[in-house]
Amino acid sequence: MKLNPISGFPERLPNERIFEQEIIEKIKKIYEAFSFVPLETRAIEYLSTLTSKGSDDKEIYSLKRALAPQEEREKDPFALHFDLTVPFARYVAENLSKLNFPFRRYQVQKVWRGERPQKGRYREFYQFDIDVISRDELPLSLEAEVLEAYAKAWSVFDSLDFKIYFNNRKILLGFYESLKIDENKRASVIREVDKINKIFEDGVREELKKLEINDDAINKILEFSKVKLSPKDGINYLKSFNINSELFKQGINEIETIFSLLSESTLSKFVVDLSLARGLDYYTGSIFEVKLDNYPEYGSLGAGGSYQNLCGNFINKQLPGMGASIGITRIISLLIDNKLVNLKNTLTKVLVAVYNEEQRKECNKIANTLRELGCNTEFFYKSSKIGKQIEYADKLGIRNVIFLDPENDNKISIKDLINKTQEDVDDIYKWWGYAKNRI
Amino acid sequence: MKLNPISGFPERLPNERIFEQEIIEKIKKIYEAFSFVPLETRAIEYLSTLTSKGSDDKEIYSLKRALAPQEEREKDPFALHFDLTVPFARYVAENLSKLNFPFRRYQVQKVWRGERPQKGRYREFYQFDIDVISRDELPLSLEAEVLEAYAKAWSVFDSLDFKIYFNNRKILLGFYESLKIDENKRASVIREVDKINKIFEDGVREELKKLEINDDAINKILEFSKVKLSPKDGINYLKSFNINSELFKQGINEIETIFSLLSESTLSKFVVDLSLARGLDYYTGSIFEVKLDNYPEYGSLGAGGSYQNLCGNFINKQLPGMGASIGITRIISLLIDNKLVNLKNTLTKVLVAVYNEEQRKECNKIANTLRELGCNTEFFYKSSKIGKQIEYADKLGIRNVIFLDPENDNKISIKDLINKTQEDVDDIYKWWGYAKNRI
Known part of the structure; x- marks a missing residue:
């Protein structure tokens, strides 16, 4: 063809x-x-x-x-x-x-x-x-x-x-x-x-x-x-x-x-x-x-x-x-x-990473919550090393990576790939409330 | 044809x-x-x-x-x-x-x-x-x-x-x-x-x-x-x-x-x-x-x-x-x-009316200011009786009519055709600031 x-x-x-x-x-x-x-x-x-x-x-x-x-x-x-x-x-x-x-x-x-x-x-x-x-x-x-x-x-x-x-x-x-x-x-x-x-x-x-x-x-x-x-x-x-x-x-x-x-x-x-x-x-x-x-x-x-x-x-x-x-x-x-424009590869603001299959349902929920709040969110398609998932987000230009940290009681943690910061978050609604105008 | x-x-x-x-x-x-x-x-x-x-x-x-x-x-x-x-x-x-x-x-x-x-x-x-x-x-x-x-x-x-x-x-x-x-x-x-x-x-x-x-x-x-x-x-x-x-x-x-x-x-x-x-x-x-x-x-x-x-x-x-x-x-x-939807005839929120040609430039400015604030605004295409212009807005479903009231020192006046109210407005920015979430 x-x-x-x-x-x-x-x-x-x-x-x-x-x-x-x-x-x-x-x-x-x-x-x-x-x-x-x-x-x-x-x-x-x-x-x-x-x-x-x-x-x-x-x-x-x-x-x-x-x-x-x-x-x-x-x-x-x-x-x-x-x-x-x-x-x-x-x-x-x-x-x-x-x-x-x-x-x-x-x-x-x-x-x-x-x-x-x-x-x-x-x-x-x-x-x-x-x-x-x-x-x-x-x-x-x-x-x-x-x-x-x-x-x-x-x-x-x-x-x-x-x-x-x-x-x-x-x-x-x-x-x-x-x-x-x-x-x-x-x-x-x-x-x-x-x-x-x-x-x-x-x-x-x-x-x-x-x-x-x-x-x-x-x-x-x-x-x-x-x-x-x-x-x-x-x-x-x-x-x-x-x-x-x-x-x-x-x-x-x-x-x-x-x-x-x-x-x-x-x-x-x-x-x-x-x-x-x-x-x-x-x-x-x-x-x-x-x-x-x-x-x-x-x-x-x-x-x-x-x-x-x-x-x-x-x-x-x-x-x-x-x-x-x-x-x-x-x-x-x-x-x-004429390269007069900076092209974006994605409209997505957050990547929800997933460490292992046990986390999948909880991560899925977080992703859906963010989407309903109006935050474009991608859910990484398979569980794998967190570094690989961050790399993926970085390559595409997705600014934030959210994951449940197994070393910290599966607490929600958010990496900002531009500011190179990481923070623990108790309440995803609250986080999006102040992050939405920033990212 | x-x-x-x-x-x-x-x-x-x-x-x-x-x-x-x-x-x-x-x-x-x-x-x-x-x-x-x-x-x-x-x-x-x-x-x-x-x-x-x-x-x-x-x-x-x-x-x-x-x-x-x-x-x-x-x-x-x-x-x-x-x-x-x-x-x-x-x-x-x-x-x-x-x-x-x-x-x-x-x-x-x-x-x-x-x-x-x-x-x-x-x-x-x-x-x-x-x-x-x-x-x-x-x-x-x-x-x-x-x-x-x-x-x-x-x-x-x-x-x-x-x-x-x-x-x-x-x-x-x-x-x-x-x-x-x-x-x-x-x-x-x-x-x-x-x-x-x-x-x-x-x-x-x-x-x-x-x-x-x-x-x-x-x-x-x-x-x-x-x-x-x-x-x-x-x-x-x-x-x-x-x-x-x-x-x-x-x-x-x-x-x-x-x-x-x-x-x-x-x-x-x-x-x-x-x-x-x-x-x-x-x-x-x-x-x-x-x-x-x-x-x-x-x-x-x-x-x-x-x-x-x-x-x-x-x-x-x-x-x-x-x-x-x-x-x-x-x-x-x-x-x-199957008439399962209420169709809107317009996306316009405000009609700027114009009493007479002397007002045209000032009205034009008001319309452009509102547009820049993000308010969809129509400017009535010719000066005519204000009643006719209100009728037009009503027929199309434009909720607000703004006009410069010649009987009140050309002050800005705003009619709300749903609430059937009229108010004098000193500052169009301020008005849109509180009206935008309401209309």
């Missing part, structure tokens, strides 16, 4: 999974603090649902029953979702009357993309998304709330100096309008500008020429794209433009209002980046991306934006909202690959 | 998902208390890996890239796992040198089976598994530990009177040996006896006749299958047999030893059930199944057993262990379908 890892389908060792799960839990708690509710959608959708958004169809995995006869294959097969946004839009449309609006949800699930694996690119990986979606208009205060929560979520990676690069589609479209670029070309210009980190200035110039944009406009677009400024300087820079475009002014106003509602610590993570365009069609206002300057090879680690009409493919109703995504698998891999 | 639910692929409403997630979290904490580590395997395996165990191949979903040309299809395609046991065996074999033994892991993931959906049967569903696996022999104390943890996990469903039906393959095989049934027929007899709840006594009699078992033996097998007794009576009953089979005696000894190591509250959940056979080939000793007498239509809600050699298809090494599984999706559906 085949035993090799499959490229693009990462699996974690237990210590890595402990870390990954802890991070996911911490982020959940932060989003819950901002009143997002948990949601999960099924992993499969109809293929026709997934191919409707102009996505890269070749990357989608469709399903068939392994040994089903040829004629049983459906015209519209099931397929694995490749992101959480399309399923979320479908879910909201399907359950419209049962949801409370504004609907804030978080969703952390695996998604699948049949692309060529490379650094930071997987075929099975976790996304962690939030969205807030409204039934009427979307106040900018809700956008600010999403961004506040999103920045707080990133702060769980305390060793990382992340930045949220921020822009607004209205600013880009307004700017292109002022350059007299045809309205029907502006979306294409956005898609080309979005490639600036991959194909660089010369590449973008080339592509814009193909769109028959004149040289003067191209120069101005590329000049504009160079701007990366702090929130305050960014807004001042934008205000210094004297452009006759309502859209442009609206965009500036949106950025300014949102920034005014962010906490100082969150705002300090933001960079106004006028090169940022985001490829996806559905964004209409705010757009943003999280990157780490020190690890450009991992690309974008998260992104999002606001939209006017996410569910338009499903229902005849405008539901504006904002979404923000964290590429969990990618960021966890970055941290592990 | 299609908006209908897909049969067999359940999706939860937010209040249902809040509950499902809480249950999963509680069970994780219990297994962690017993020193199990979290693990996840990729959702896909090679099809050849999944079809190796004599499983029902027709149920397996294999993957293909949606628009990949015919000739690109692999001979051995990827497929979605249909349980967590085969992937776990593959993972252990693959990472043998990197794991600590005895290796205790929990694993909660979705699995997929292309079967016909019916009550309690899904095509996409959660399994929650634990296993302990050893590199040398497996002491019965480890089996007892798995069962203790498993029973504790079931106790999170405090409204349910679950029972763990327990048997041992050695008892069955020893009993068949004493009936002079050919050694090579005994596994087939087990598979037929396992169907007793589906095809009943007459059906089993029919099938055993086909295996050319004589009438006397069939009668004794069916008689034996009727036994359902408490742990103590069950062991006494088995001991009363005067059977000349080492295997039979070994089986009794195993059950007795395991029971002697269980806590009283856990043992009280056990029923010795000599009809229990379990269809899967790899079990060699203990076998068990969890059922609810009141809800027979949901079938088995969980099951497990011990095995001598789970990884034999992957490596040339005997790794004995024991596994136990909870059918999370099935039990959650049972609870929701």
